[in-house]
Amino acid sequence: xxxxxxxxxxxxxxxxxxxxxxxxxxxxxxxxxxxxxxxxxxxxxxxxxxxxxxxxxxxxxxxxxxxxxxxxxxxxxxxxxxxxxxxxxxxxxxxxxxxxxxxxxxxxxxxxxxxxxxxxxxxxxxxxxxxxxxxxxxxxxxxxxxxxxxxxx
Numbered sequence: 001x002x003x004x005x006x007x008x009x010x011x012x013x014x015x016x017x018x019x020x021x022x023x024x025x026x027x028x029x030x031x032x033x034x035x036x037x038x039x040x041x042x043x044x045x046x047x048x049x050x051x052x053x054x055x056x057x058x059x060x061x062x063x064x065x066x067x068x069x070x071x072x073x074x075x076x077x078x079x080x081x082x083x084x085x086x087x088x089x090x091x092x093x094x095x096x097x098x099x100x101x102x103x104x105x106x107x108x109x110x111x112x113x114x115x116x117x118x119x120x121x122x123x124x125x126x127x128x129x130x131x132x133x134x135x136x137x138x139x140x141x142x143x144x145x146x147x148x149x150x151x152x153x
Contacts, residue, residue, distance in 0.1 A: 002048045007079075008086035010034060010041065017080075017093040018128065019100065019121045028117035030076045030097050034069045042067035049079045096123050 002010075015034045022029045035056065036042055046053045051071030058065070071079055077098060084094045100120035 002044050004082045005086045007045065007048070008083035010036075010045075011083055012087055012089040015090065016128075017090055017097055017124070019097065019117070019124045021121070028100070028121050029072055030100070031070065031072045032076045032079060032097075035066050037064045037066055039067045042069045045069040045071075049082075050075045051079075093124060093127055096120050096127070 011032075011034055014036050015032065018031045018033075019028050020031055021027075032051075034042060034045055042053055045051070046069055049071060051069055053067060053069050056066045056068050080094045080098055084091065084098065087094055097120070100117055
């Protein structure tokens with residue numbers, strides 16, 4: 001079992017947080033990953049928080065095999081709630097993911113929920129852009145302001 005503090009530190013270093021469009025579900029979905037060459041640590045994330053683990057092989061001869069822990073949806077949100085107080089690097093990404101509106105499982109989501117999800121997606125894209133140094137909410141305020149304006153209307 002991993003402690004929330006250890007998981008947060010490891011996720012800050014070797015994790016990723018994304019919001020992606022799912023054609024199959026016709027909505028935006030949260031995807032969290034930890035990638036590392038140490039199989040036992042990656043499996044400890046699985047044992048503690050759920051999700052699934054798979055092996056990621058590289059085509060380059062000198063690269064080591066990596067292990068990937070992946071989780072999303074409600075379980076991903078539970079993970080983020082446990083580690084967010086201890087995050088440093090990915091605290092803004094966690095905040096976006098936790099404040100992204102979600103629909104009830106198996107039900108259609110409202111247009112307002114889709115707008116909120118699109119705002120979260122846009123904000124996450126800004127933060128995850130290559131070369132982007134945005135680490136604060138200031139860089140994503142336009143997307144969040146648009147969502148707040150629509151929610152208040």
